[in-house]
Amino acid sequence: MTNETVAPSLVFDWEQTRHSVAEDVQGIAIGTVVAALGLYLLKAAGAVTGGTAGLALLLDQATDLPFWLIFGLVNFPFAILALWKKGVRFTILTCISIAAVAGLSVAYAHLMPVTGLHPIFGVFAGNLLAGVGLLILFRHGASVGGVNIVALLLQEKTGFRAGWTQMTLDVIVVLSSLLVLPWPTVILSAFGAVVMSVVLAMNHREGRYIGR
Template sequence: MTAHADPVDPAAPETGPSLVFEEKAAPHSWLDDVVGLATGTFTVSLGLFLLHLSTAVTGGTAGLSLLLNYALDWPFWALFAVVNLPFGALAVWKRGWNFALRTLVCIAGVSGFSVLIEHLFLVESIDPIFGTVAGNLLAGIGLLIVFRHGASLGGINVVALVIQDATGIRVGWTMMVFDVLVILLALLVVPWPFVVLSAAGAVVLNLVLALNHRPGRYIGH
């Protein structure tokens, strides 16, 4: 009489399907990181370009850079770099040189892609509602990719990641608090209907991060 194997219970944690693997099972290679960071910074840059076309802002230092661009008419790429670079020291102190160097590369990437998109994507106008929602969605997706590859875009991103490491509070919720402050400042520069629209867009961006950037939701590192 032949022995029969015990039936497999798909609901059992040791046999059921899972997207959570051992940490060593899915590491990022250097090529993964290069492609991932390039993709993330390009996506963020495209999102910020749509926000700029819509005369909208978003939260964090990206939103602050847009505000300064509207108020001073200085190049966005330069403002973004200058506003974010001081946070490099915090990144080194709290997250190490590897994270800090990747963050500096990403800051430079967003600045560089911003110039490229501005010269190659020749769009003169856009529906502000579409531009604000799409811009924040793209910026949120890009930030998520950057975070997944061990970097940030400096500024509030670094602060939010440090707070998450220390307290477990998700990045998206922390950034939302800072974003409210930036959007309130926008009332000094941008007409109030665009500020209201920007606030709704910032919620979209941070929901992307809050619902997706959490432990156990990703198999790579």
């Protein structure tokens, strides 16, 4: 076998790894469904998590405003940041994802009411699902706003993993929940937020995932 016949098979075609429109549509659909389910379990468990999702859950328990509205309002400033730093495509996909998660939170409450959910299961399963949902969205050029956008920007500029950035900001949000929630719930929420951040830190690495 000659070098001429071997070499073409070793050449990596980046164009072939780009996501098609259909792949992006199904990826964002799956990502939002999974992420929204995770947040729904957290809400049902009466817990919080990190980032703006955790802030929205916290405000949901501290006020009478509906979660879907709080989620949208909290993430709006970060959508502006996305437009400034990440471009129109990322911003549009992120806005769609935010709206989908907000809408699904309402749908889950009506279609799948949860009672008697064990807090430990709700927190850990909720954070795992939310983390996997975010990971899918990241890989299809979207997010659900908030500190996820900040984390992605830092990763692109400095190489510092998005998961570790999010973990740092998560600590701030979770500690703030001491103003509203009992300390056992806050401790459980803190462990859950770490679970989500580890999922992102270990799986969302520059160069590991070649699809775009």
